[in-house]
Amino acid sequence: MSTVAGEMDHHDHHHHAPSGITRWLFTTNHKDIGSMYLWFSFIMFLVGGSMAMVIRAELFQPGLQLVDPHFFNQMTTVHGLIMVFGAVMPAFTGLANWMVPMMIGAPDMALPRMNNWSFWILPFAFAILLASLFMEGGGPAFGWTFYAPLSTTYSSDSTALFVFSVHIMGISSIMGAINVIVTIMNMRAPGMTYMKMPLFVWTWFITAFLLIAVMPVLAGAVTMVLTDKYFGTSFFDAAGGGDPVLFQHIFWFFGHPEVYIMILPSFGIISAIIPAFSRKKLFGYSSMVYATAAIAGLSFIVWAHHMFTTGMPVAAEIFFMYATMLISVPTGVKVFNWVATMWRGSISFETPMLFALAFVILFTIGGFSGLMLAITPVDFQYHDTYFVVAHFHYVLVSGAIFSIMAAAYYWLPKWTGYMYDETLAKWHFWCSLISVNVLFFPMHFAGLAGMPRRIPDYSLQFADINQIVSIGGFAFGLSQLIFLWVVIKCVRGGEKAPAKPWEGAEGLEWTVPSPAPYHTFETPPEVK
Amino acid sequence: MAQQHEKYYVPASSPWPIVGAIGLGLIAFGAGHTVIDMKNEAADGWGSNVLFGGIAVMIVMLFGWFRDQINESMSGLYSNQLGHSYRQGMSWFIFSEIMFFAAFFGALFYARVIAVEWLGGASNNAMTNEVLWPGFEAHWPLTQTPGGTESGAMGWMGLPLYNTIILIVSSVTCHFAHVGLEKNNRKQLTVWLGITIILGCIFLYLQGAEYVHAYEELGLTLDSGIYGNTFYMLTGFHGMHVTLGTLMLIIMFLRVIKGHFTPDNHFAFQATSWYWHFVDVVWVCLFIFVYVL
Amino acid sequence: QSQLNLTQGVTEISQRVYDLHMTIFYICCVIGVIVFGAMFVSMILHRKSKGHKPATFHENVKVEILWTVIPFLILVGMAIPATKTLFAMEDASEAEVTVLVTGSQWKWHYKYFDRDVEFFSLLATRQDQINNRLDKGENYLLEVDRPLVIPTDTKVRFLVTSDDVIHSWWVPDFAVKKDANPGFINEAWTKVDKPGIYRGQCAELCGKDHGFMPVVVIAKEPAEYEAWISEQEAIAKAEKEEEQRLLSMSMSKEELMELGERIYLGSCAACHQANGEGIPGVFPSLKGTEMVMNDKAGHIDIVVNGKAGTAMQAFGNQLSLRELAAVITYERNAWGNDTGDLIQAADVNDYLNN
Numbered sequence A: 001m002s003t004v005a006g007e008m009d010h011h012d013h014h015h016h017a018p019s020g021i022t023r024w025l026f027t028t029n030h031k032d033i034g035s036m037y038l039w040f041s042f043i044m045f046l047v048g049g050s051m052a053m054v055i056r057a058e059l060f061q062p063g064l065q066l067v068d069p070h071f072f073n074q075m076t077t078v079h080g081l082i083m084v085f086g087a088v089m090p091a092f093t094g095l096a097n098w099m100v101p102m103m104i105g106a107p108d109m110a111l112p113r114m115n116n117w118s119f120w121i122l123p124f125a126f127a128i129l130l131a132s133l134f135m136e137g138g139g140p141a142f143g144w145t146f147y148a149p150l151s152t153t154y155s156s157d158s159t160a161l162f163v164f165s166v167h168i169m170g171i172s173s174i175m176g177a178i179n180v181i182v183t184i185m186n187m188r189a190p191g192m193t194y195m196k197m198p199l200f201v202w203t204w205f206i207t208a209f210l211l212i213a214v215m216p217v218l219a220g221a222v223t224m225v226l227t228d229k230y231f232g233t234s235f236f237d238a239a240g241g242g243d244p245v246l247f248q249h250i251f252w253f254f255g256h257p258e259v260y261i262m263i264l265p266s267f268g269i270i271s272a273i274i275p276a277f278s279r280k281k282l283f284g285y286s287s288m289v290y291a292t293a294a295i296a297g298l299s300f301i302v303w304a305h306h307m308f309t310t311g312m313p314v315a316a317e318i319f320f321m322y323a324t325m326l327i328s329v330p331t332g333v334k335v336f337n338w339v340a341t342m343w344r345g346s347i348s349f350e351t352p353m354l355f356a357l358a359f360v361i362l363f364t365i366g367g368f369s370g371l372m373l374a375i376t377p378v379d380f381q382y383h384d385t386y387f388v389v390a391h392f393h394y395v396l397v398s399g400a401i402f403s404i405m406a407a408a409y410y411w412l413p414k415w416t417g418y419m420y421d422e423t424l425a426k427w428h429f430w431c432s433l434i435s436v437n438v439l440f441f442p443m444h445f446a447g448l449a450g451m452p453r454r455i456p457d458y459s460l461q462f463a464d465i466n467q468i469v470s471i472g473g474f475a476f477g478l479s480q481l482i483f484l485w486v487v488i489k490c491v492r493g494g495e496k497a498p499a500k501p502w503e504g505a506e507g508l509e510w511t512v513p514s515p516a517p518y519h520t521f522e523t524p525p526e527v528k
Numbered sequence B: 001m002a003q004q005h006e007k008y009y010v011p012a013s014s015p016w017p018i019v020g021a022i023g024l025g026l027i028a029f030g031a032g033h034t035v036i037d038m039k040n041e042a043a044d045g046w047g048s049n050v051l052f053g054g055i056a057v058m059i060v061m062l063f064g065w066f067r068d069q070i071n072e073s074m075s076g077l078y079s080n081q082l083g084h085s086y087r088q089g090m091s092w093f094i095f096s097e098i099m100f101f102a103a104f105f106g107a108l109f110y111a112r113v114i115a116v117e118w119l120g121g122a123s124n125n126a127m128t129n130e131v132l133w134p135g136f137e138a139h140w141p142l143t144q145t146p147g148g149t150e151s152g153a154m155g156w157m158g159l160p161l162y163n164t165i166i167l168i169v170s171s172v173t174c175h176f177a178h179v180g181l182e183k184n185n186r187k188q189l190t191v192w193l194g195i196t197i198i199l200g201c202i203f204l205y206l207q208g209a210e211y212v213h214a215y216e217e218l219g220l221t222l223d224s225g226i227y228g229n230t231f232y233m234l235t236g237f238h239g240m241h242v243t244l245g246t247l248m249l250i251i252m253f254l255r256v257i258k259g260h261f262t263p264d265n266h267f268a269f270q271a272t273s274w275y276w277h278f279v280d281v282v283w284v285c286l287f288i289f290v291y292v293l
Numbered sequence C: 001q002s003q004l005n006l007t008q009g010v011t012e013i014s015q016r017v018y019d020l021h022m023t024i025f026y027i028c029c030v031i032g033v034i035v036f037g038a039m040f041v042s043m044i045l046h047r048k049s050k051g052h053k054p055a056t057f058h059e060n061v062k063v064e065i066l067w068t069v070i071p072f073l074i075l076v077g078m079a080i081p082a083t084k085t086l087f088a089m090e091d092a093s094e095a096e097v098t099v100l101v102t103g104s105q106w107k108w109h110y111k112y113f114d115r116d117v118e119f120f121s122l123l124a125t126r127q128d129q130i131n132n133r134l135d136k137g138e139n140y141l142l143e144v145d146r147p148l149v150i151p152t153d154t155k156v157r158f159l160v161t162s163d164d165v166i167h168s169w170w171v172p173d174f175a176v177k178k179d180a181n182p183g184f185i186n187e188a189w190t191k192v193d194k195p196g197i198y199r200g201q202c203a204e205l206c207g208k209d210h211g212f213m214p215v216v217v218i219a220k221e222p223a224e225y226e227a228w229i230s231e232q233e234a235i236a237k238a239e240k241e242e243e244q245r246l247l248s249m250s251m252s253k254e255e256l257m258e259l260g261e262r263i264y265l266g267s268c269a270a271c272h273q274a275n276g277e278g279i280p281g282v283f284p285s286l287k288g289t290e291m292v293m294n295d296k297a298g299h300i301d302i303v304v305n306g307k308a309g310t311a312m313q314a315f316g317n318q319l320s321l322r323e324l325a326a327v328i329t330y331e332r333n334a335w336g337n338d339t340g341d342l343i344q345a346a347d348v349n350d351y352l353n354n
């Protein structure tokens, strides 16, 4: 049974979602798929977070307490992998699924069946990854960066499962990205020119491009790991003419754009929320677009800043240092634009705004530590210490994750048709804000004082700092349970949400009722 | 663009995506276990059974999915705009494939220009050569690795050159077929498409012969160092793409015989032809960088 | 010594690195104060609850150019000292002493160029401290059995490489961190001003015991250093001779087992575990396995030469003949293996020579 959207006004039954489990298994609806992505990513966040709790519990005191070093390394590795590929990326894809068609006035994604396929690959991929932890010899224990030859000759048997699960995750991401990019290029409502698109759409457009460009490179990297380990090749083995550092070049050629994949959509979210709650138009729309593009462009030529200690020639070190530093300029433009948007606005502090404001400040702090890391001679001291861990958790947790929370609060009324519980949400925010800083701020000190990352045990001078960090970690983890509660409560009912619950919000998504109808724009809206 | 929106086609729910996901999941899980068993020489076969099961599921999925798709297309449900979406989707997919090959070309360039040279003492690696690999001299093709493995190198005359010509010609014949389709000249379409398929098969056969020659006469194997590695990985992945492309061409051929495609509705054909051109371009790069230079 | 900030270290370079670190940190603080300050001002003054009405401006090309150019200039200001420091750090020429530093799972090996001295440096913290059965000492996890010794006021060059996976040799007080890549040699150098004991750690994930791979360097006055290294040379020479003499002697089972256990725990147990059972799927068991029970030659071979393509290292150049003999004997008789085989130094030596 198939339908032409234009005729659908006459088929009323199609406005309702089909019911039962097959609705979710067979769906081609962008909202259903978006919801599945979002729930999946939240579950993965809890799983990855639980692993972080194992890490923090082990590091609570010096000495080995709970887990042995080999298992600790597996926790670190799988924590990183799950958070990056299982929590943040699917959350953004989920948001794109829900919001991009609504924001550009399209009935659905361009390729709805493939959309469903992209999603359903993920549970299988992560089931395989998690299952590998239970194999003889354990799962991946070589860090989420899986440097060769630790991941080849010296890894446990299960590595092949890791490799193939990354392969299918990559397939999922690429298909998801193709869908987003084609939707944006091809399905904008009449009058929705590129330079009128909401920034969330713009940032995702560029993110999708990054994804299509670098996920295949990751696939290449894992393939070479596979053949080096199992088929006797020597891409990463000097005896055969290869080089372990080659692995790092390939990995980071993917890896650095990857970290921007995890932040550009955040920029889009923040650029929607700050104007809404400042009741003022976004400052410098076009410079925001150009800055995003500049960040994406630069992201391809900075990868080796993760490799300053590998012994590259000085000329290369200098090139990568300068290029990396340059990224601060367009990122700064964004931060300044947000501040200018708030300036002389009429600001109110609902939970989405609170998370957005926390994002701006904490992300900027993470950006500053990034800039410090970019300074090659000093990076020799910082590299592979907790200073780096502090840096990337600031940009990822209080950056990407906070922006996802902000987005969830901002759009929950549109998704569910109900307002979330503002009091509980405020509790969630303040608990998260305080604990996230207790968790990650002291890590800077541990790193500067010389604590290496990826160690299950440490010398005595780091004991106090780690204790504080762990307490912050448990508190932050528990705070997220409040979020779970708020979301479930909101899905089940509450105060009815109007079509546009936020006074200052702009965009097509607020022109349709809440909850948004199953098919949004069967007749495209006119954008002027 | 404005009016086209009205006709936008949203497919009803479909079982194929989840079947495809199950298929990919089984393939990943099965392939993983197959490889692990192989390494431990402990194959009891269930890994590869899962793998083949997964492939079977994928094949069923592809047939089912494409059947639905073809039926929809034949019954005129598709709009121009959907055609645009498919075409753009295909182009981005090809772009992702290019990036996949780029990773291996990158490895090749790095090995040639940096790794092997450094092992030979270039740049800031004088001590590398002196202390760790005394006597090793950098050269390309790397017929003797630092570890001492020796192998022959593949020349570009002979088979590789013929293969290059064959693929380039096949790109042209494929184009002729396409032109035939657009002019609604079914005979031109059928004949040139058939020739393209035959050329593809010949290419694959010769490639196989070349591998046999490399293994048996040159001692050039997958594990004979970075030269063999990049050679086999690049040509091997390319060969897999040619195989896939040929299969796609054959399916197109069958559909053409069944009377599918019209001059203005033939996305599947066009996608296949793009894919074929892409495979051809990759080969030309391969020929230049792997064989000639 | 600050517990919360980067060390200033004991070399000119480390001092420059520290200064650079502080400069950039202060610049970031200033920018932070300005940006967050502006944010807080508008959060406090321009809030709806105070009845503030929104302005309507949303563009200003001049301002935007300004806040593109100013950060750029700030960056240029940072890049200049950074570049200078970097060039100074990467110039390892004209060193007077050269040490080859080789990482392996999980220990460091030091070899002095032009001198007949080389040795392994292993974690010295007792397992009981790590497992919380003993109180932890002051230098918990930062102590080794044999530290590297270098002269002060002398340019010392380190050639850093690895036998297996990537490690990274790091001494914060020297501001030296260089990856040890298998098959390649990286160069680093230092010139220490103050005699003393300097501690660091491996800084690249290198497997299970990455956290237990400290670096300890003792810097001595050049004269003291010279005395030390000559002494070491003499000791090494004496040991070699002793080795030869021992070839003709047989050790008793008790002696072999006692020494063997010590060596086993120091060199083998990290992978094969104290109980000999290994970690299934990662490190093979030695308990009741075919090679240990029946294949004496194969056993000696794998201990002496290692096994290519696995984590099993070649111990032939890490342990003395006597130690090799003892540890192999131990493995063949411990944990209920009870083969009764005794391996003597001479057996191993025969093997090495054939």
Ligand code: HEA
Pocket (backbone or CB within 6 Å): A145, A259, A260, A262, A263, A305, A306, A324, A325, A327, A328, A329, A331, A332, A333, A335, A363, A364, A365, A366, A367, A368, A369, A370, A371, A373, A374, A375, A379, A382, A383, A384, A388, A391, A392, A395, A396, A399, A400, C028, C031, C035, C071, C072, C074, C075
């Ligand atoms: C969302 C993810 C994210 C983001 C956005 C960033 C952003 C940046 N990162 Fe980060 N980074 C990671 C995730 C991210 N990083 C991860 C995961 C790792 C570790 C991986 C691993 O090893 O496991 C890492 C590691 C990492 C390293 C390697 C460290 C090491 O291992 O030794 C470096 C080095 O240069 C670096 C630099 C930067 C820089 C310069 C930015 C810049 O984009 C930041 C720019 C922002 C600002 C500077 C703030 C705002 C600007 C202004 C207010 C304007 C004015 C400012 C100035 C002129 C100073 N990062």
Ligand code: HEA
Pocket (backbone or CB within 6 Å): A045, A046, A047, A048, A049, A050, A052, A053, A055, A056, A076, A077, A079, A080, A081, A083, A084, A087, A088, A142, A143, A144, A145, A389, A393, A396, A397, A400, A401, A439, A453, A454, A455, A473, A474, A475, A476, A477, A478, A480, A481
């Ligand atoms: C987006 C990515 C992301 C996110 C969100 C996080 C979130 C967290 N991370 Fe993660 N982290 C990475 C990405 C991320 N991390 C990466 C890439 C690495 C590098 C890996 C590597 O070295 O290879 C890393 C490494 C890393 C380390 C270093 C490990 C090491 O070097 O050995 C640590 C240590 O503290 C850590 C801690 C945490 C904590 C406490 C959280 C918290 O924010 C998590 C909070 C969430 C929960 C806790 C779940 C919700 C709550 C429950 C399920 C209830 C149960 C709770 C309790 C019992 C309290 N992370």
Ligand code: CUA
Pocket (backbone or CB within 6 Å): C103, C104, C106, C166, C167, C168, C202, C203, C204, C205, C206, C207, C209, C210, C211, C213
């Ligand atoms: Cu050696 Cu970490």
Ligand SMILES: [Cu+2]
Pocket (backbone or CB within 6 Å): A255, A256, A259, A302, A303, A305, A306
């Ligand atoms: Cu980076």
